[in-house]
Amino acid sequence: MADKPRPVRLQRHQPLRRRLTLPVWADAFLRLSAALGLVFLVVLIHWSDREGLIDNHDGVISFSDVVYFTMISITTTGFGDIAPVSDRARMIEAVIVTPIRFAVIFIFVGTAYNFIIKRSWEKFRMARIQERLTDHVVVLGFGVSGAEAVGELIARGTRPDCIVVMDTNEDRLTLAADMGCNVINADATRDESLQDVRIGEAATVLVSAGRDDTSILMVLTVRHLAPNVPITVVVRAPDNELLARQAGATNVINPVRFTGLLLAGSASGMHTADYLADLASISGRVQLIEREARPDDVGRPLRDLGSGVLGLRLYRDGNAFGYWEPEAESVKAGDTVVIVRPTPDVGPGVT
Template sequence: MSRRYSRNISDYLTLRRQSSMPVWVDIAWRVLFVFGLIAAAVAVHWFDRNGLQDSYDGDVSFLDVIYFTMISITTTGYGDIAPVTERARMFDALLVTPIRIFVVLIFLGTAYNFVFKRTWDNWRMKIIQNNLHDHIVIAGFGTSGKEAVQELIARGTNPEEIVVVDPFDDALAQAEKLGCAVINGDATRDVTLMNVKISRARSMIVSAGRDDTSILIVLTARHLAYHLPISVSVRASDNEMLARQAGATTVINPVSFAGLLLAGSCEGAKISDYLSDLASATGRVKLVQRPVEEDEVGMAMKDIVKEGLGVRIYRDNNMYGFWEDEASELEAGDIIVEIMPGNGADKEGADADAD
């Protein structure tokens, strides 16, 4: 999201798809409810028609009751028919007046939902879309998606820069509580990803819960944004290649990673702890990726890393460890992966000082 935009995205309505209920059904039940309330008011007036007085002919017929009910509910009140007994006035005050209020509220609510609210929501949605730049799109807010968002926020990402796409309102409600913009939709469809301005996003995380759905989302996103870095979670190892062929930049297999942690724990109980520490922003250490700076070209990797430890460089799609000759002389365009102090290092240091 553009840094020039000072307002909070939460000040505006979050992106949402229109209600799954057809418009005509929504209007129909409202109309039926109004007719039901009017029928109840007619029944009350007809039951106590002796308490009404007609100044025209002195006789209160059924049509007169309908007429009086309609002008009472619409608050027109011509005065030609009026309640004259205490009971009739009590019925009108305690029963008809609440019905009148409900009918007016239903009409106002219908006008708001189908005219004012839709116009207002569309306008505010346009504001959000116009200011979505350099944001992160999360497709799927299940367990993995939620963990990813929480980790991004812990690493310093502003939640206003995160847009969550999910078909379930419960998941979206949780994302909204974290401060993210949300849209109820199918991320495999072009229109959904276009609504979140996928072409202007800085990255995308896909965790749909099913490998086939996740891969289809990657395909959809890739053809809309060819430059977009896409990270996807797949569970079956034979789908990892398919995900890469679909256009994923990074493929994560949580099952395989869990197996690596379990195997590492057999070699030493602290190995899995350290690996988990590296993956979390709240740990004492963290992994950082950055490009080689201009004044670092020609130097050895071990000589440029001051606060941490350089462990790997990437050069021309190849990777080299800190012990290899390539790490002794950095070149322009190299990418360095470093182990740096994490957020937890300062916290634990502060706790130690307090003790």
């Protein structure tokens, strides 16, 4: 009897983050500047109308008295030692200073809300999102390949808030957060880090650590925690492709090999490489799509699925068959088909 996978306990190791609209220091600086600007404005108003004020202590209104009166007036302390006595001074207090007083109070209350209540709520909300993550895309490593992959996913319609990027480089995480993704600064070779992003509930995992040995170790760790989650990994040495598959990778991509194929294709024809790049990108005129066979596909030959698409390959019971092979003469329910279709903008109505 096969051993059952041991249950994974979710631990709180690192919280998810999202991009803030303004950095904390910038937000604090703007609020403080606005408050000080309003206070300075009230000081100028009181100084210009100092003849309407009375000092019950010595009868003289100096500049320091104006500053003092402004502060106790804005903070609603009101000791009564300095007070407005003329009609004009009282009107200024009622019409001009009182609204400014409320504005200053609101700035400070808003600051307390933003830095204490709002940010605490945001952390709580992100923790709740983290606990309920499911069918999300986990990207381990956000170098050049990872960033390109995330950009392409978003262009293809994946919501950025359904993407979780894990890396240890804060600069790279900032780029990912600017794209709208959830980010986490953690080591993707550790069990607790992957548990934090609910790796077992992910729809797929993309691994691109920049080093083959690190990428393969990440694949081993992910497969250990998530036996059924599809894993795609980037490796650069041909010898490591087999190791990556043995570690549990579902798909292994070798960018060096793919670049060589493009170069070879361009040598035999000037348009081959261009068309391959067109197939791979959502911005091209055609798209290479993998999907489950639909009811209207069943019974039809792969080469003629209708709807303006071209069937190239089908997968059945773990085996791949080209459109020219006998097995592809009739698509069956449960098959996975690889098709080429025009980009929706180019070929409307094509599915």
